Amino acid sequence: MPSACTIELQNSLRKSLPFQDQRDFEEAQRGFIAAPPYKQIVAEAGNVAWDMGSYEFLLRGFDSVFDSIHPSLQRQAILNMAYGLYEVVPDKIYQVRGFDLANMTIIKGDTGWILFDVLTCKETARAALELVNEHLGQRPVVAVVYSHSHIDHYGGVRGVVDEADVKSSKVQVIAPIGFMEHAIAENVYTGNAMTRRAYFQYGLLLPRSPFGHVDQAIGKNTAAGRVGLIEPTRYIEQDIEELTIDGVRMVFQNTPGTEAPAEMNTYFPDWKAFWAAENICGTIHNIYTLRGALVRDALEWSKKISEALYLFGQEAEVMFASHSWPRWGNDRIQEVMRVQRDAYAHLHNEVLHQANQGVTINEIHNVYKQPESLRQQWAAHSYHGSEEHNSRAVINRYLGYWDANPATLIPLSPGESAPLYVEMMGGAEKILTKGKELYDQGKYREAMEILNRLVYAEPQNQTAKDLLADAFEQIGYQKESPSVRNSFLAAAYELRNGFPSGVATKSVTPDTVRAMSTELLLDFVAIRVDSQKATGMKFTINLVTPDNGEKFAVEMSNSTLTNIKGFQAKNPDLTITINRSDLELVMAGLTTFPALIGEGKVKLEGNPAVFEQLKSVLVEFTPDFDIMPGTKPAKVAIASEKDAFAQPEPANTSGG
Known part of the structure; x- marks a missing residue:
């Protein structure tokens, strides 16, 4: 259970964060048309591909306080319970939310549907399109747009179009330049290691409960069905490129080097609607993603948001994206764009400011802090990323992993150094006694520091593993980022159970x-x-x-x-x-x-x-x-x- 120290921290956060700002709740509910009668989607292989019902414990209402969940994360987890079909622009743009980690966006053309980002798997994508046709009228799919090269934005394509129709030019598939290369290359060389690390970042073994998996920041979770890929028929190659599809005018903005190495935003000038892909989702994203990937460029990300602000944001009346919910009204759109731009820019600039004064990669996560003006803006909170791992990523991008201390340049492996520490600390019993003392004082990271050494020195010492798991669990409960929370809770699970x-x-x-x-x-x-x-x-x-x-x-x-x-x-x-x-x-x-x-x-x-x-x-x-x-x-x-x-x-x- 959450300790007294964890409960005290959660209560202080409830008083210090801007919970009086309810605009996200109003926007997340706006335009609701219908929800399906089911909560589960079954995969062709027989497993449950998607289960929104497993998170219904969150819907007791925000007055139901879960001390095992960071209050800000609880708020985000409730917002991500949106489930069904929503209208974004009347009779023009719709979204299906809550069928996967991403949203499927549906554009009404002259003769059919244009689909933006078709989810992770065939089964959830097919169910989403069936919901659309049931409530908006049956129409053919005339085009699919992949906003970027991550699988939750293209993997469901075979659930919504037939490849024969693509090959015959009946259906267009459009993507940013470099899409095919990056859709595959990013996750092959270290794919096995990434898959194993995903058990931590995504909490794959955790129960869905206040003590386990509650959210995945930009959506509830990732669907588990049949993944497909149909090669694009047209690539957007220019920095800014206009295209008309089925009577719908679109202006594409290529944004390589942001959330994905191949990604693009889209503006619909006739409707003053701005599609922000996964570049502006109302949460600070990963500069370094914990499953493992190349470190991203926080400064470039900030600049591409600024470019979009000056190109489209000063006249847009609605901004929507491949995750989360839309924002309406030009003042609100500019506010969120500037908050997200400034959060990435501040992260970049302040971390390098500190690095130039000697703060190292092994210190920056304890030093970097957002300005209070950003902390009071929900769109600047790091639900998907975290200030801790993103700040380290910025230094890693520019200066690498070494902190310039020769003692850390060629260190012993943990399994080699740990026995030395255990011996010098007087053995396992003294470490366990001190670890329990630190735990009881609420000093969970200090307890983690010494117990981790003991577990590396004595991997079969279950008492040590259990106490380290207890410390991990309290740290996890206190974290706003689901990726960080899941990592600590998953490690606790494996320490106890293998x-x-x-x-x-x-x-x-x-x-x-x-x-x-x-x-x-x-x-x-x-x-x-x-x-x-x-x-x-x-x-x-x-x-x-x-x-x-x-x-x-x-x-x-x-x-x-x-x-x-x-x-x-x-x-x-x-x-x-x-x-x-x-x-x-x-x-x-x-x-x-x-x-x-x-x-x-x-x-x-x-x-x-x-x-x-x-x-x-x-x-x-x-x-x-x-x-x-x-x-x-x-x-x-x-x-x-x-x-x-x-x-x-x-x-x-x-x-x-």
Whole structure:
């Protein structure tokens, strides 16, 4: 349960935050048309893809105080309970909210629907469109717009359009330049690690309750259904580009380097409506996302918001986005745009101001503070990001991970240093006594500091793990950011229970494979090489894919696999000839190299033993390694008939 110290903190926050500002509640409810009669959406695989009913404990009313939830997060979690069809611009723009982490936006064209951001999976997207057609009248989908390269904005496309209609030009699919590259590349090389870390950021093992998962900042949660991808038919390439689709005039603003490496805002000049994609969602987003991704540019993000403010914001009458709810009225729109712009700019400027006076990456999260004027604006609160991890990200972007102290440049690993600390502190019993004392005083981070050392030194010391879990839990209850809350609560869960055994990787979807370049596949194969097993191996392979005209030279030397596109080795040990279309089947796990060799679809010229050598050093990654020591599950033997070259499912980029 929340401790007396946690309850005292929550009560102080209830007095200091601007709860008298109720405009978000009014805006979140405005334009409501209808909700479906169901709360669950079932996936084609039989699992529950979406369950809004599991969060109904939040709807007791805001007067129901949950001391295990930061008051600001409780407010955001209630706002994100919007569920159903909403009108944004009368007879022109609508949204379905609460069917996934993102919103689906529906634009009424002359002859059909134009859909902006089609959710994470087929099942939720299909249900959202059915709700639209039921209440607004049946119309065909004439275009789909992907605002950016994260999966909760394109993964449901097969639930709303048929690929044959896209190929025949009956349906357009529009995206920002660079979309396909970034939709896949961001989450392949470290996909297995990202998937494991997602158990912390998204609280995948937590119950939905006041003591567990309550929200995901920009929506309730991520849907779990069938993910698809249809390649865009048109890319927006210019910084500012105007396009008319089905009679609807749109002005696109490319915003690379903001929330996603390929992203765009859209303005509807005839209706004075501004679509802010995921760049302005009424919450400060991740500069560094805890699942793991390249650090983003807070300054560039701020500048793109400022550019949108001067291009569109001074005349817009409604601003809506791929998450959260719209804002109406020009004064309100400019207010929110400036608050979000200034929050990112202040984060960037103040962190570097401190860094230039010697504050390091290991100190800045305890130093950086927003100005009170921003703290009193709900749109400047870091529900998705947090001031702590975003401030560290800004320093990391410019100065890297090192704090310039040589003692931290090549430190011992935690498992090596922890026994030294435990010995010098007098052993486990003294640490446990002091840890309990600090816990009882409400000094949870101080307790965490010493108990974490003990758990690393003695991974099987369950008493230590339980007490560290208690400290983690109180810290989690006190955090405004769901990602930070979930991380602490998930770590507490795993310390007490371990990580479940038998977690299996999903099969990659053919859509994902088609989007993946051959070079990306070869690069990831190189990451999978066990360099110890490859000691002494030396060979050269030429790879040729005749149906798309690609060729690669692949070399194994110095326990390292490299490839170069567009070249062939003069005297290779082996030449592999396979159509790219057949390689895709292997990558998707639908067939194997031996099967294709038997069918005559793969030609091997040279020494076939080289091919077997390569297969023998490839490791199949599984997202079940321990993060907290002593929590790794027992290995469960799972028979696998997958080819060694099958590509695992990339990590899920939902929520950025």
